[in-house]
Amino acid sequence: MKQFNMIDESFKCIVCGKYVNKLNYTARDHCPYCLSSIHIDINPGDRSSDCLGILVPIDIEKSKKDTYKIIYKCNKCGMIKKNKTANDDNFDKILEIMKDK
Secondary structure, three states: OOOOOOOOOOEEOOOOOOEEOOOOOOOOOOOOOOOOEEOOOOOOOOOOOOOOOEEEEEEEEEOHHHOEEEEEEEOOOOOEEEEEOOOOOOHHHHHHHHHOO
């Protein structure tokens, strides 16, 4: 079973350069502006991945209870990963990703 380590921290996005505040209700795992992330975890919050590639948002998946997940592909190792959207995510960017599919 996967372990979840709750790490909710602020950061500067290495893709778009914007400062990102922590969420304060769950772990922040991607930039709410460009929706990108970094491949730093093997299991959520463990910071155990040596890859450090950019997790590029490639699709959006409708999940349970009218929620959505961002589907990522690592630009370095090719791993596919899913993360829940956050309340402050750029909805126009979500729609753009959905439209491109």
